[in-house]
Amino acid sequence: xxxxxxxxxxxxxxxxxxxxxxxxxxxxxxxxxxxxxxxxxxxxxxxxxxxxxxxxxxxxxxxxxxxxxxxxxxxxxxxxxxxxxxxxxxxxxxxxxxxxxxxxxxxxxxxxxxxxxxxxxxxxxxxxxxxxxxxxxxxxxxxxxxxxxxxxxxxxxxxxxxxxxxxxxxxxxxxxxxxxxxxxxxxxxxxxxxxxxxxxxxxxxxxxxxxxxxxxxxxxxxxxxxxxxxxxxxxxxxxxxxxxxxxxxxxxxxxxxxxxxxxxxxxxxxxxxxxxxxxxxxxxxxxxxxxxxxxxxxxxxxxxxxxxxxxxxxxxxxxxxxxxxxxxxxxxxxxxxxxxxxxxxxxxxxxxxxxxxxxxxxxxxxxxxxxxxxxxxxxxxxxxxxxxxxxxxxxxxxxxxxxxxxxxxxxxxxxxxxxxxxxxxxxxxxxxxxxxxxxxxxxxxxxxxxxxxxxxxxxxxxxxxxxxxxxxxxxxxxxxxxxxxxxxxxxxxxxxxxxxxxxxxxxxxxxxxxxxxxxxxxxxxxxxxxxxxxxxxxxxxxxxxxxxxxxxxxxxxxxxxxxxxxxxxxxxxxxxxxxxxxxxxxxxxxxxxxxxxxxxxxxxxxxxxxxxxxxxxxxxxxxxxxxxxxxxxxxxxxxxxxxxxxxxxxxxxxx
Amino acid sequence: xxxxxxxxxxxxxxxxxxxxxxxxxxxxxxxxxxxxxxxxxxxxxxxxxxxxxxxxxxxxxxxxxxxxxxxxxxxxxxxxxxxxxxxxxxxxxxxxxxxxxxxxxxxxxxxxxxxxxxxxxxxxxxxxxxxxxxxxxxxxxxxxxxxxxxxxxxxxxxxxxxxxxxxxxxxxxxxxxxxxxxxxxxxxx
Numbered sequence: 150x151x152x153x154x155x156x157x158x159x160x161x162x163x164x165x166x167x168x169x170x171x172x173x174x175x176x177x178x179x180x181x182x183x184x185x186x187x188x189x190x191x192x193x194x195x196x197x198x199x200x201x202x203x204x205x206x207x208x209x210x211x212x213x214x215x216x217x218x219x220x221x222x223x224x225x226x227x228x229x230x231x232x233x234x235x236x237x238x239x240x241x242x243x244x245x246x247x248x249x250x251x252x253x254x255x256x257x258x259x260x261x262x263x264x265x266x267x268x269x270x271x272x273x274x275x276x277x278x279x280x281x282x283x284x285x286x287x288x289x290x291x292x293x294x295x296x297x298x299x300x301x302x303x304x305x306x307x308x309x310x311x312x313x314x315x316x317x318x319x320x321x322x323x324x325x326x327x328x329x330x331x332x333x334x335x336x337x338x339x340x341x342x343x344x345x346x347x348x349x350x351x352x353x354x355x356x357x358x359x360x361x362x363x364x365x366x367x368x369x370x371x372x373x374x375x376x377x378x379x380x381x382x383x384x385x386x387x388x389x390x391x392x393x394x395x396x397x398x399x400x401x402x403x404x405x406x407x408x409x410x411x412x413x414x415x416x417x418x419x420x421x422x423x424x425x426x427x428x429x430x431x432x433x434x435x436x437x438x439x440x441x442x443x444x445x446x447x448x449x450x451x452x453x454x455x456x457x458x459x460x461x462x463x464x465x466x467x468x469x470x471x472x473x474x475x476x477x478x479x480x481x482x483x484x485x486x487x488x489x490x491x492x493x494x495x496x497x498x499x500x501x502x503x504x505x506x507x508x509x510x511x512x513x514x515x516x517x518x519x520x521x522x523x524x525x526x527x528x529x530x531x532x533x534x535x536x537x538x539x540x541x542x543x544x545x546x547x548x549x550x551x552x553x554x555x556x557x558x559x560x561x562x563x564x565x566x567x568x569x570x571x572x573x574x575x576x577x578x579x580x581x582x583x584x585x586x587x588x589x590x591x592x593x594x595x596x597x598x599x600x601x602x603x604x605x606x607x608x609x610x611x612x613x614x615x616x617x618x619x620x621x622x623x624x625x626x627x628x629x630x631x632x633x634x635x636x637x638x639x640x641x642x643x644x645x646x647x648x649x650x651x652x653x654x655x656x657x658x659x660x661x662x663x664x665x666x667x668x669x670x671x672x673x674x675x676x677x678x679x680x681x682x683x684x685x686x687x688x689x690x691x692x693x694x695x696x697x698x699x700x701x702x703x704x705x706x707x708x709x710x711x712x713x714x715x716x717x718x719x720x721x722x723x724x725x726x727x728x729x730x731x732x733x734x735x736x737x738x739x740x741x742x743x744x745x746x747x748x749x750x751x752x753x754x755x756x757x758x759x760x761x762x763x764x765x766x767x768x769x770x771x772x773x774x775x776x777x778x779x780x781x782x783x784x785x786x787x788x789x790x791x792x793x794x795x796x797x798x799x800x801x802x803x804x
Numbered sequence: 805x806x807x808x809x810x811x812x813x814x815x816x817x818x819x820x821x822x823x824x825x826x827x828x829x830x831x832x833x834x835x836x837x838x839x840x841x842x843x844x845x846x847x848x849x850x851x852x853x854x855x856x857x858x859x860x861x862x863x864x865x866x867x868x869x870x871x872x873x874x875x876x877x878x879x880x881x882x883x884x885x886x887x888x889x890x891x892x893x894x895x896x897x898x899x900x901x902x903x904x905x906x907x908x909x910x911x912x913x914x915x916x917x918x919x920x921x922x923x924x925x926x927x928x929x930x931x932x933x934x935x936x937x938x939x940x941x942x943x944x945x946x947x948x949x950x951x952x953x954x955x956x957x958x959x960x961x962x963x964x965x966x967x968x969x970x971x972x973x974x975x976x977x978x979x980x981x982x983x984x985x986x987x988x989x990x991x992x993x
Binding site: 250252253254256258588591592595596599603606607608609610611613614616617618786787790791794 | 846
């Protein structure tokens with residue numbers, strides 16, 4: 150890794166490094182970079198998506214029908230990776246609903262629809278001109294509350310990057326804008342260089358880097374000059390002009406070019422002491438801190454051969470793109486058939502509807518001429534020319550990735566570092582067979598991601614299943630233990646009872662004697678019956694059984710007699726205490742009677758309560774059904790469904 | 805001669821002891837193949853394979869050499885992976901166990917028709933249904949595996965299997981390889 154001193158030395162001599170590969174498409178920037186950024190009238194309706202960045206959406210803090218002022222927060226950050234959104238102008242919240250999203254799929258996402266009232270009335274702003282007196286955490290909070298997320302394209306929440314605890318060597322400001330056609334950052338640098346400088350000052354204050362590098366491509370000399378003047382008196386700041394080469398603006402590529410360091414495959418720039426911010430983000434940070442204004446508008450390039458007036462405009466976040474294309478004078482014959490690309494020609498995507506809103510990452514709306522993408526242009530077989538691997542800025546092997554992505558061998562694709570692909574489209578640009586390579590990589594990436602998600606979900610499901618099985622087993626065990634314990638307790642109780650019974654019987658001798666007599670009688674019977682039976686000598690075996698049964702009966706009788714005797718004796722013993730016991734029994738009886746009476750009363754009350762309902766029901770039946778009826782109907786319906794199901798099942802079984 | 809026998813015998817004894825010790829010291833607790841097979845299965849616990857859950861099926865595949873094409877929720881992708889792992893030929897899904905689900909579904913309880921019988925709660929293998937006797941039940945959508953097991957026990961048929969709605973984060977670019985949505989990278993040349 151290059152040391153800090155060599156890098157600074159080489160920067161001062163304007164000797165830079167290189168990244169591998171790269172392509173040089175025609176830049177077509179002259180179409181739109183000659184006019185100043187224009188301000189447009191208010192559109193009829195703004196569609197502000199609740200989530201416009203990478204991370205989680207905030208929680209809503211406004212209601213439908215509420216009047217909001219310009220700059221008023223509409224959501225509240227609900228986690229570290231969440232930033233709020235703000236009202237782009239004053240007006241009424243018309244609806245909060247699903248609306249077509251600024252995403253290649255166009256899948257509807259939660260969006261707040263704001264109807265402007267035309268007054269454009271600001272909420273009370275809280276400017277902080279003396280930012281250097283604020284501490285780091287306050288500034289980070291300010292940046293978060295202003296809803297700033299990376300404006301270069303990825304949309305990563307800026308406050309997370311500004312809250313970097315690692316020691317930083319370089320703060321790189323990215324003014325490259327390497328994609329053809331786009332001139333939004335170019336115009337912003339030319340017209341607002343001073344405010345960008347202010348944003349850099351704030352970043353320097355919060356991040357405290359050793360050195361600042363501002364990089365601009367050499368096809369934007371005016372912008373470079375403007376920034377040079379703005380940053381003239383800034384120490385520890387080098388302004389570098391990089392060669393024009395696509396994709397110079399990629400984070401990893403620019404770091405490699407200006408510092409010679411390479412970001413590790415699965416690492417972040419901060420791992421090698423570097424962090425990078427986009428020009429537009431710097432501008433927004435200065436706006437947020439010095440003026441207290443949240444991020445509610447951005448520069449958007451309207452360009453392409455299909456528009457009469459290509460230009461840059463200040464577009465409010467949430468402006469439907471149809472409103473913008475109208476102002477760029479899209480040829481009227483093309484109004485409905487024109488393809489509109491959000492972003493540049495290399496990495497952008499075709500929007501699915503003209504009602505798609507402008508979001509915080511929208512830098513360009515490209516309306517190219519209709520003569521491309523004829524069906525015969527689409528994909529011919531790979532001829533293994535290896536032009537793609539020559540231009541790949543990440544030094545990957547695009548052919549191998551293509552084979553494995555197409556064959557759905559995602560493990561092998563990952564072995565070829567699929568996830569290091571930055572989707573810049575250089576490979577597809579040079580491909581003589583017109584293979585849309587990046588689309589295949591994107592597909593493979595999303596497949597790998599969803600596989601990972603599914604795996605995670607499967608693991609979760611397994612854990613829950615195991616937990617449930619364990620719980621059921623434990624329940625079963627517990628129940629068995631309980632049963633066993635109960636059985637044990639019963640046995641113990643029985644044994645105790647027997648013990649006490651024998652004890653009590655031995656006390657009164659007469660009882661014992663009676664029991665003994667009973668036992669003797671039983672024995673006698675036992676012995677006498679078989680004799681009787683054997684005398685008959687008919688079917689011997691049956692008789693035997695009968696005898697046994699009889700004996701058992703006799704034993705039972707004897708036992709009963711014995712116990713009754715015992716009880717009798719007990720009763721005799723307790724005869725003097727009988728009176729209080731009886732009163733207790735009486736008490737109990739009275740209580741039971743009272744309970745029964747209460748229950749009856751309740752029943753009567755309930756039936757009385759129902760009766761009036763039933764009586765009144767017919768009178769108002771025509772207009773409304775009583776609750777009871779509704780419930781009855783529901784129950785009837787449920788029963789009917791259940792019956793139908795049972796019948797269906799029976800029929801199925803019969804079949 | 806005796807020396808040779810002695811040396812070989814000693815060596816044999818020594819290595820035998822070493823192997824014996826290693827067998828005890830580095831003993832593998834459970835069959836790792838079962839774990840591997842289990843980790844490939846989708847863990848919906850739906851029982852469509854005829855086993856009460858994914859693990860029993862994994863055990864059947866690993867120990868008894870059961871067919872690998874009995875898992876409809878896993879579909880062809882799972883069969884392919886199982887074939888790789890077990891070293892057998894991949895075969896199409898056995899239709900007797902159900903069809904390969906085209907889209908992922910989850911259970912949805914029509915709540916005003918629910919009578920609160922708790923039968924679905926008892927049927928759910930991953931405890932993804934909450935509710936109590938005579939109270940309305942509902943499905944925790946994040947935990948539902950779409951196994952279908954709650955649909956049958958419901959006496960009033962108030963459970964539907966609905967498709968999981970697609971969001972922009974779950975969307976894959978498959979649809980985009982069409983001329984209409986392709987980015988014309990050649991537009992500048």
